[in-house]
Amino acid sequence: MNKSLQPVVINQNILEMEYAVRGAIPQRAAQLEKAGFKTIPCNIGNPQALGQKPLSFYRQVLSLVVNPPDNLTKKKAGLNSGGGLAEDILSTAETILKNMPSGTGAYTASSGPRFIREAIARFIDERDRPAAVDFVPADPDRIFLTNGASEGAKYILELLISDPADGIMIPIPQYPLYSATIRKCGGTQVNYYPDEDRGWKIDRDILEEAYGSATARGITVKCIVVINPGNPTGAIADENTIREVIEFADEKGLAIVADEVYQENMYGASFRSFAAVLGKRAVPLFSLHSISKGYSGECGHRGGYLEVRNAPAVRNSILTFLDVLQKLASVSLCSNTVGQILTYLMVSPPRPGDPSYENHLREKNYILDELLRKATLIKAAFKKMAGVESFGRIGAMYLFPRLDLLPRGKTDFDYCMSLLETTGLCTVNGSGFGQKEGTSHLRIAFLPPGELLEEVLPKWIEFHNRYVGQ
Template structure:
């Protein structure tokens, strides 16, 4: 202890001498903080920093994220114009169908989840008589249980870098109940939504542009953006639109071998189930083939399962890839698997709370230590998101006071989403030159557009992709915001748009009507 204090004092004295010395050393005079004339130099003669698009990190420039791209920027400008100049456009509101952000489109949060969060954030009210009149008994009990697990019983405190142990215990129990196979809380890393977890895994796996990740096309652009930011190579595999966006292992093998001939070492396979932007739900036998492929090729399986609650097809069910692997008697030593979950999707739609987790299995203790180190750099994920992740995986059960109202809210949201998906799917398929696969799950439709040649030429003249040209025209005519399929990747010379099913159900008929009128006029304008 004395040695530490002595060394600390010596460092402070040396620092003071460096700052106040009238004869700075060569090393100190080169640093502005140690130069007595630095302020004068910076204010009078020092040139401004040369920061341009050409001089910043090229990985950042290469990165693209279509769901918040140019179309959305135009929409935000139009929205401001509608506020300052009402009647300035042929529509009175912007209808955002571009991003899975349910509560921004008036979906109400689940009562039980918000009651527990409120009580955890303000525990002083837990002992008040009025609280028992305003909150359900099980939300009060759950809040006490959670607070007992938080350092200092304060949601404003840092937690363990992996997340609060008790909450990880609850999530592991929820996973085990869902899958029928045990889950280890030490395998759970709580994160600020699924996106940071994806970035962590890309950071871990990608060493250079010679490392590749197999990604579906179309794909959620988080993956292409993350691969670009971390300096790797995206290795695309194409989903089969003709078979309802099927995933064929023969296509995986073909793309893997093609990458290898180019000198790319493929490290992992991304699977999004249910699909984004495509909305398909994988069959169990298909998942088994994917697990077998990863096992044979020595690939990490990155399973994006954030839409696991969003299943609309009566003949489809969600099965986690971990459940599939364990049912095939593959243990942790047989397959490296990372599963991503988020509180932003499902029936809860708590995007702004930024909660999620990844379950990491099949990695050596040494590699797990490195993952923990990366998590520690960020200190911890936010506590409200951690709490929500535990609630999502452990909602009210039969016999709890909140159970019936909770189930009514959950079923109401999911049934409404199913109706909206069907209405939009039927509407798209009724339009000339548009085909749309069924939305079996997730929150999106990805219709294919047969864009007339004249429109393709007009898009080329405007220096934009044909589906971006279509989406711009749609926005300016109707106020409907969709994302061009070119932002997700697609088979060359095919064109799509991604449209969410999230606008309020009562607004769906108006969206369909506006879309139909626009599309008919567009096709007529550019007809050969």
């Protein structure tokens, strides 16, 4: 055999890494689509793929920024040839271009343009100040713009995992970015198990148990990941729960990764950030946010940020943690500028009194109301399925019902595959996120248009009850 074509040994961690959100079931869906069979992609939180419209404000500004008319300023003054664009659209585009004089085509600073990091800091402060006990303002120099939130999560795990015995605590179930990245970096995944029957609640005992059994195995736990609101569970952590996690991390000397990308998907509940509850407590905190979720749904543009508080010192180095993070980010040069600009627009939306305000608010409310309505529709359908229960209130973009009556020998993977083949509904099996042994689940993103749901839910109910033999 030609030497060049001999099998190659590749990185074992990557070979074994799993990422079910784009795994075997979605891959089968893609085959079905190719064969002309219509599928409904509920495997992933990708709202615009299911008909959600982008916010007009975002796209009108963006369209001007990527191809600025020669007479942007004149247009603003006259408003006669602005193609019907409101004054705040034009002035926002102007602000962006003033702060990015080379436009969108130049590399920016690796952490992103400073004016955007300043706007993010203002957004965080405005969000957190009313609820914080010991308010500490955000620092633009500790904010990094990233290609989606995923990139920020990867940076932190890559830095913290320095040895196979380094442990990262993650909730089970979790978003598989975390398990995949821990595996890729060669670290150890330390599972903790939020209590499903109490709406996926976390408490001190749960954390201690996971930590204790890991340290007993010789694992050095370095960090705890909390996803709030939860993915895939939708569970919302209240202030006391957050405080408990912070106290736990403080005592054990852990950093916290707070994945808060669903912070706008609250449906009436109120969001508390880890930063607000942290206050002056000196626990390292890495918070993530994204333009992909909330009511923006701008997944394809890959925008997000990482905010750092209380960056730890680095053992045996004159470099600070932020120096090293900066260096790591700089190898990719910078995140994409359009994602950066959409992040800016997300954190500086039109204000009351601005010409675009009413319309923006209407679009926002419509999207969030629809999401809640669709989640409620699906939850109601669960009631008609034998042995299906979904715990906790509605949050994020997902429901994660437990399937209690699967036939002997059938897994939730089998169930989801059959559900896809029978109804076209593409979901992800619970084992793709991790789950307590002996339980079965699936995750469904509550994103399809209402009419489509009303069509497919009865089919699902019928499929389900036949599948479980009821």
